[in-house]
Amino acid sequence: MAPLSSLLVTGCLLISTVTAAGTETPFLSFPSPWTSMKGDTLWWEAYIKAADFVSQLTLTEKVNLTTGTGWEADRCIGTTGSVPRLGFRGFCLMDGPLGIRYTDKASAFPAGINVAATFSRRLMRERGEAMGEEFRGKGVDVQLGPVAGPLGRVPQGGRNWEGFSPDPYLTGVAMAETIGGIQSRGVIACAKHYILNEQEHFRGSVDVRIDDKTMHELYLWPFADAVKAGVGSVMCSYNKINGTFACENEWVQNYLLKNELGFQGFVISDWGAQHTTLGSALGGLDMAMPGDGGPQPYRAWWGGALTEAVLKGDVPQWRLDDMVMRIMAAYFRVNTGTRPEINFSPWVNTTVGPVYYSANASWQVVNEHVDVQANHAAVIREIGAKSTVLLKNLRSSALPLSKPASIAIIGNDAQDPPGGPNACKERACITGTVAMGYGSGTAEFPYLISPATALKLRAEKDGTVFSNTTGNWDLSAAKAAASNASVAIVFAAATAGENFISIDNNAGDRNNLTLWDNGDALIAAVASVNPNTIVVLHTAGPVLIDYARTHPNITAILWAGFPGQESGNSLVDVLYGDATPQGRTPFTWGKSLQDYGDAQLMFTSPTPRTPSQSFPEGVFIDYRWFTSRNISATYPFGHGLSYTTFSYSNLTVTKNSSVAGRFPPQVEGQTADAPLFGSIHLEDLEQHTAPEGFNRISPYVYPWLNLTTFNSNVTASPAVTDFPKEAQDPSAQPILAAGGWQGGNPALFDVLFTVTVDVKNTGDRKGVEIPQLYVQLGGNNNPHFVLRGFEEVPLQPGETKSVSFNLTRRDLSNWNTDKQNWEITSDKKAVSVGASVGDLRLNATLPL
Numbered sequence: 001m002a003p004l005s006s007l008l009v010t011g012c013l014l015i016s017t018v019t020a021a022g023t024e025t026p027f028l029s030f031p032s033p034w035t036s037m038k039g040d041t042l043w044w045e046a047y048i049k050a051a052d053f054v055s056q057l058t059l060t061e062k063v064n065l066t067t068g069t070g071w072e073a074d075r076c077i078g079t080t081g082s083v084p085r086l087g088f089r090g091f092c093l094m095d096g097p098l099g100i101r102y103t104d105k106a107s108a109f110p111a112g113i114n115v116a117a118t119f120s121r122r123l124m125r126e127r128g129e130a131m132g133e134e135f136r137g138k139g140v141d142v143q144l145g146p147v148a149g150p151l152g153r154v155p156q157g158g159r160n161w162e163g164f165s166p167d168p169y170l171t172g173v174a175m176a177e178t179i180g181g182i183q184s185r186g187v188i189a190c191a192k193h194y195i196l197n198e199q200e201h202f203r204g205s206v207d208v209r210i211d212d213k214t215m216h217e218l219y220l221w222p223f224a225d226a227v228k229a230g231v232g233s234v235m236c237s238y239n240k241i242n243g244t245f246a247c248e249n250e251w252v253q254n255y256l257l258k259n260e261l262g263f264q265g266f267v268i269s270d271w272g273a274q275h276t277t278l279g280s281a282l283g284g285l286d287m288a289m290p291g292d293g294g295p296q297p298y299r300a301w302w303g304g305a306l307t308e309a310v311l312k313g314d315v316p317q318w319r320l321d322d323m324v325m326r327i328m329a330a331y332f333r334v335n336t337g338t339r340p341e342i343n344f345s346p347w348v349n350t351t352v353g354p355v356y357y358s359a360n361a362s363w364q365v366v367n368e369h370v371d372v373q374a375n376h377a378a379v380i381r382e383i384g385a386k387s388t389v390l391l392k393n394l395r396s397s398a399l400p401l402s403k404p405a406s407i408a409i410i411g412n413d414a415q416d417p418p419g420g421p422n423a424c425k426e427r428a429c430i431t432g433t434v435a436m437g438y439g440s441g442t443a444e445f446p447y448l449i450s451p452a453t454a455l456k457l458r459a460e461k462d463g464t465v466f467s468n469t470t471g472n473w474d475l476s477a478a479k480a481a482a483s484n485a486s487v488a489i490v491f492a493a494a495t496a497g498e499n500f501i502s503i504d505n506n507a508g509d510r511n512n513l514t515l516w517d518n519g520d521a522l523i524a525a526v527a528s529v530n531p532n533t534i535v536v537l538h539t540a541g542p543v544l545i546d547y548a549r550t551h552p553n554i555t556a557i558l559w560a561g562f563p564g565q566e567s568g569n570s571l572v573d574v575l576y577g578d579a580t581p582q583g584r585t586p587f588t589w590g591k592s593l594q595d596y597g598d599a600q601l602m603f604t605s606p607t608p609r610t611p612s613q614s615f616p617e618g619v620f621i622d623y624r625w626f627t628s629r630n631i632s633a634t635y636p637f638g639h640g641l642s643y644t645t646f647s648y649s650n651l652t653v654t655k656n657s658s659v660a661g662r663f664p665p666q667v668e669g670q671t672a673d674a675p676l677f678g679s680i681h682l683e684d685l686e687q688h689t690a691p692e693g694f695n696r697i698s699p700y701v702y703p704w705l706n707l708t709t710f711n712s713n714v715t716a717s718p719a720v721t722d723f724p725k726e727a728q729d730p731s732a733q734p735i736l737a738a739g740g741w742q743g744g745n746p747a748l749f750d751v752l753f754t755v756t757v758d759v760k761n762t763g764d765r766k767g768v769e770i771p772q773l774y775v776q777l778g779g780n781n782n783p784h785f786v787l788r789g790f791e792e793v794p795l796q797p798g799e800t801k802s803v804s805f806n807l808t809r810r811d812l813s814n815w816n817t818d819k820q821n822w823e824i825t826s827d828k829k830a831v832s833v834g835a836s837v838g839d840l841r842l843n844a845t846l847p848l
């Protein structure tokens with residue numbers, strides 16, 4: 001029932017570039033930490049409930065909860081086995097970060113990159129809450145989002161738009177707010193893809209060699225915020241890190257995530273990112289997805305293979321218990337109230353269909369078509385408007401529009417997609433307006449308001465003459481339409497996505513930074529004839545538009561990103577001033593690809609079977625590179641105009657002298673020994689096999705032993721003897737200097753300084769300013785500026801507000817690799833506050 005072609009278009013399974021199992025260099029100096037009550041009271045309470053539940057489980061029931069039942073085997077993108085004896089159904093996991101993939105009557109939210117552009121904690125939270133309500137309403141346990149990996153090392157990164165921003169601080173805030181929102185509605189969030197999955201090319205095989213400082217200061221940073229926010233699950237990524245696949249990687253999973261960051265939840269493999277039974281179990285994986293894809297006789301790396309490994313003593317019982325404790329603790333932490341039934345199937349659109357899709361079995365009502373959209377269109381429209389970045393507004397007369405005599409709408413990107421908004425599978429085309437990228441991080445649009453439709457409606461209301469031209473290659477038609485209009489609005493796009501789909505030879509990552517579908521020529525043609533040309537861009541990230549910045553006829557440029565289902569309405573709100581533009585660009589607009597420095601995408605590898613990458617730029621990506629190398633950007637990070645103007649004054653710095661010292665005070669001591677929950681009976685192998693007469697679904701992954709093959713060596717590649725003794729060691733572990741609590745050492749979050757600034761609206765319209773706080777950490781190895789604070793400040797004309805930013809110990813520290821700890825260096829430190837990293841208005845030094 002699941003032909004190969006369907007595997008190829010689903011975006012989850014990775015078949016081509018996976019290295020053969022067993023060729024990994026087994027590790028290990030970082031044994032797996034076990035859950036404890038190291039975290040907030042929600043984790044403690046959940047831990048106690050989980051301990052009670054897990055203690056009742058048999059070996060195969062435990063294994064069931066760790067392993068997916070197979071690709072397309074069940075009702076969700078991923079479904080684990082269940083515990084029928086206790087009436088506990090398997091976990092239902094669903095894509096994706098901007099809404100529910102593959103279902104109807106659910107919303108298509110703005111992409112992560114858009115909510116980052118709002119710089120609004122409130123909107124980040126509200127989007128999370130609304131998404132959580134929708135997943136919950138369909139009966140989903142785990143939403144596979146939000147995304148902090150890719151962080152956005154390279155501007156062409158195919159999945160950058162699913163995440164937030166190449167700035168780790170902004171991404172960290174967005175992660176925490178999104179997770180808080182999702183989980184407040186009873187759905188476990190999943191922080192993904194952990195970690196260094198920074199490009200789509202070679203994602204399943206590339207070995208990223210990364211130094212410890214870059215890891216901590218850049219890529220791990222937002223995941224620390226996710227853990228601090230109480231995230232219930234983390235998805236390990238496809239790539240390797242320092243020689244070992246992420247999902248088997250003791251350094252990133254055991255040492256960094258579970259020990260240093262004190263993560264109490266569970267790690268899920270990306271679909272097909274698990275490669276061995278023991279390496280993943282001892283390396284810190286807790287849930288295998290989609291569950292099948294391993295060797296015979298179990299067709300799985302876990303399932304029966306894990307049961308066998310535990311019975312043979314290759315995987316100690318405490319490690320299995322810890323996997324299940326982590327899964328159930330996350331469940332009890334987040335799931336309050338009655339757990340809803342799963343009421344849809346991602347694999348069919350019909351009401352009646354197979355419950356077990358790959359087996360084509362058990363036909364019944366699978367899609368109840370439950371409408372979960374509520375009033376979420378309102379927050380979607382608001383985010384769409386408030387994430388639109390007004391990059392240029394040449395004359396204040398250009399925007400906002402006020403009953404123009406005529407408008408000409410030009411470009412395919414303004415139009416309703418022919419065939420409907422979901423005509424292209426996984427949204428992999430740009431035949432109409434682009435409102436999300438493509439791949440598994442998509443949702444079905446319930447509807448899509450195109451810019452042309454919304455602008456036409458508005459024009460009719462205002463008595464404005466409306467004209468509309470499609471066809472990006474017919475430049476004379478575009479010019480003819482534009483030349484007589486009082487305003488010409490020209491639309492262009494550049495999309496990106498996941499590499500299981502290529503568009504125009506772009507294999508997920510963009511091949512270049514120019515607009516698609518003749519967009520640059522179209523803009524130039526329109527601007528050559530109309531002195532009031534407004535450019536609207538729907539792009540996955542930066543494009544090269546310096547020509548438009550300097551062009552005298554281009555009076556305004558707006559980046560609208562991937563705004564979701566309300567695209568046209570959001571845009572009209574901004575263009576006509578019903579919403580005040582507050583979007584600020586969450587990435588830097590360079591003048592060339594070379595401007596982004598050493599952070600370059602690897603398109604080809606000299607060793608294509610074993611591709612490897614070092615990140616030579618270290619922490620210097622995006623604006624960290626531009627500012628440190630004095631490269632002038634077309635538009636700098638944080639830039640975005642308003643319809644009014646603001647002034648800054650009275651920067652004051654207050655020191656909290658009760659917290660001092662270069663290193664944070666350490667949480668002392670060590671953990672307890674690894675606990676066991678219930679006992680496993682080794683004597684009788686029969687009891688770990690399927691009950692007599694059990695009617696198996698096929699194909700399907702079960703936790704039971706196959707006694708015919710029990711004495712072969714199927715599970716042991718790498719063999720248990722390849723691992724050092726520590727990998728199995730249940731004795732207490734020391735608490736790390738940088739660890740001790742959820743998110744790391746709690747002293748990292750002590751407030752050392754409070755910075756206050758007065759912001760005034762100096763124009764005659766109300767507006768929202770986003771004052772940004774940048775820190776100079778000093779010395780030669782730091783970027784000139786790092787973002788460490790922002791606020792959303794609504795102001796009436798003439799109004800002044802005082803805005804405060806707290807600077808924590810973490811905000812002012814660098815990672816000291818030798819000491820394995822955060823340290824406030826002796827370098828002179830300063831703060832700057834302003835409207836973007838390129839527009840710093842006030843400076844002060846920090847009296848350390």
Ligand SMILES: *[C@@H]1O[C@H](CO)[C@@H](O)[C@H](O)[C@H]1NC(C)=O
Binds near residue numbers: 060061084090
């Ligand atoms: C494991 O889960 C499957 C699927 O939900 C179920 O049929 C089976 O009975 C479960 N096995 C045990 C031991 O509970």
Ligand SMILES: *[C@@H]1O[C@H](CO)[C@@H](O)[C@H](O)[C@H]1NC(C)=O
Binds near residue numbers: 210
């Ligand atoms: C990973 O590799 C980098 C580059 O070779 C090295 O600097 C770093 O120490 C390694 N990290 C670990 C944990 O081995």
Ligand SMILES: *[C@@H]1O[C@H](CO)[C@@H](O)[C@H](O)[C@H]1NC(C)=O
Binds near residue numbers: 296
């Ligand atoms: C056990 O494994 C053998 C060999 O792969 C296979 O023929 C048999 O069907 C398996 N039994 C079960 C119950 O899966």
Ligand SMILES: *[C@@H]1O[C@H](CO)[C@@H](O)[C@H](O)[C@H]1NC(C)=O
Binds near residue numbers: 424
């Ligand atoms: C279900 O409908 C959506 C939206 O129309 C479409 O994109 C998708 O391909 C359909 N899926 C199946 C399995 O027919």
Ligand SMILES: *[C@@H]1O[C@H](CO)[C@@H](O)[C@H](O)[C@H]1NC(C)=O
Binds near residue numbers: 001360363
């Ligand atoms: C799946 O099962 C249905 C109902 O039993 C049947 O009509 C259909 O032909 C089957 N499809 C395939 C591909 O076997």
Ligand SMILES: *[C@@H]1O[C@H](CO)[C@@H](O)[C@H](O)[C@H]1NC(C)=O
Binds near residue numbers: 452453469470
């Ligand atoms: C714009 O023009 C296209 C092509 O003629 C047409 O299909 C579409 O309906 C028009 N849009 C509006 C809003 O009039």
Ligand SMILES: *[C@@H]1O[C@H](CO)[C@@H](O)[C@H](O)[C@H]1NC(C)=O
Binds near residue numbers: 503511516
């Ligand atoms: C960049 O890629 C897009 C999409 O493939 C293509 O349309 C465009 O022509 C390319 N630009 C250049 C300069 O090659």
Ligand SMILES: *[C@@H]1O[C@H](CO)[C@@H](O)[C@H](O)[C@H]1NC(C)=O
Binds near residue numbers: 528530
């Ligand atoms: C701007 O538009 C006018 C038409 O109004 C045109 O004559 C002029 O050449 C354009 N300027 C540029 C730089 O294209």
Ligand SMILES: *[C@@H]1O[C@H](CO)[C@@H](O)[C@H](O)[C@H]1NC(C)=O
Binds near residue numbers: 650652756758802
């Ligand atoms: C400057 O800010 C401080 C702290 O917010 C405040 O106490 C003081 O009154 C302000 N001074 C002026 C001149 O506004």
Ligand SMILES: *[C@@H]1O[C@H](CO)[C@@H](O)[C@H](O)[C@H]1NC(C)=O
Binds near residue numbers: 711712713
């Ligand atoms: C399992 O592996 C061990 C060690 O490599 C070997 O001695 C033994 O014969 C193998 N057993 C089977 C059944 O292949």
Ligand SMILES: *[C@@H]1O[C@H](CO)[C@@H](O)[C@H](O)[C@H]1NC(C)=O
Binds near residue numbers: 751804805806
């Ligand atoms: C700043 O820190 C103080 C003390 O920790 C806290 O009371 C206050 O709420 C914080 N303010 C902001 C804006 O986070």
Ligand SMILES: *[C@@H]1O[C@H](CO)[C@@H](O)[C@H](O)[C@H]1NC(C)=O
Binds near residue numbers: 832840
């Ligand atoms: C603040 O510092 C930055 C960076 O050194 C500088 O570009 C800017 O001009 C300074 N602003 C003021 C008001 O001194």
